[in-house]
Amino acid sequence: MIDTRNCEQCGTLFAPRREHARFCSARCRVAWNRENTADRSVGVSALDWSITAMGDATGRLPRARVWDRPRAFAVITEVVWWVTIVDATLVRHHPEAYDSVLAGQTLAERRVTEKTLAGLRFVRNRIGDDADLSDLIEPVRSGPAAGHVQITAWTWKPVPEPALKSLPPRGQAWEMTRYHAYQAQLADHTIGETFGRSAEFLKQAAANASSATDTRTPAGHPKAH
Numbered sequence: 001m002i003d004t005r006n007c008e009q010c011g012t013l014f015a016p017r018r019e020h021a022r023f024c025s026a027r028c029r030v031a032w033n034r035e036n037t038a039d040r041s042v043g044v045s046a047l048d049w050s051i052t053a054m055g056d057a058t059g060r061l062p063r064a065r066v067w068d069r070p071r072a073f074a075v076i077t078e079v080v081w082w083v084t085i086v087d088a089t090l091v092r093h094h095p096e097a098y099d100s101v102l103a104g105q106t107l108a109e110r111r112v113t114e115k116t117l118a119g120l121r122f123v124r125n126r127i128g129d130d131a132d133l134s135d136l137i138e139p140v141r142s143g144p145a146a147g148h149v150q151i152t153a154w155t156w157k158p159v160p161e162p163a164l165k166s167l168p169p170r171g172q173a174w175e176m177t178r179y180h181a182y183q184a185q186l187a188d189h190t191i192g193e194t195f196g197r198s199a200e201f202l203k204q205a206a207a208n209a210s211s212a213t214d215t216r217t218p219a220g221h222p223k224a225h
Contacts, residue, residue: 008032018091019121019174029095047089051206054082058199061192064151066140072151073133079195084124086202087117090209097209101201113201116194118181119156125175126162135159137191152192158183 004013009028023029057079064072090098102110127133138157140149164172186194
């Protein structure tokens with residue numbers, strides 16, 4: 001089985017190269033964008049709101065108490081969801097802005113960014129399947145100084161390969177890519193490092209998307225607020 005979908009512009013059936021791909025070609029994406037300027041403005045407004053929510057969630061990380069693990073895991077879960085929501089929104093609706101920020105990074109930086117976000121998508125899918133987040137996180141071990149350590153110092157655990165037989169072949173390939181990204185860029189790295197890098201990149205990409213929409217909005221066209 002091959003995962004296919006219809007292009008939202010021309011209706012052609014195509015095999016997506018990206019998880020959230022909507023168009024069969026760059027030409028169709030550009031044509032759709034030109035025909036839906038108002039939708040793009042509304043989309044950027046929603047993206048701005050999501051970026052704010054993501055920032056609020058990441059801001060709660062340093063304030064979470066290491067001894068209150070249920071609350072700490074809840075805060076981490078919230079950040080995972082917001083980061084992956086913003087990432088998916090940018091890839092799906094603002095790929096040019098997203099790719100432009102990636103292109104401004106060195107090859108090594110780009111690989112780290114892409115693998116970090118792919119690894120977080122793996123985490124999202126695991127907790128979405130009701131897996132226990134404690135299976136993925138290594139809290140700071142107890143000791144005299146443990147109470148003074150923030151949860152941002154907790155690390156992601158290495159994990160075994162997931163069982164993927166229920167997914168179609170392309171879905172299995174995507175999830176294995178996310179798994180390998182998790183092992184390479186999240187496992188043994190701290191929560192703070194992972195979320196800090198991801199949030200900074202997504203904020204830059206969102207700012208790029210907002211700037212591009214402002215430039216493309218015709219004179220006299222009402223902007224969404």
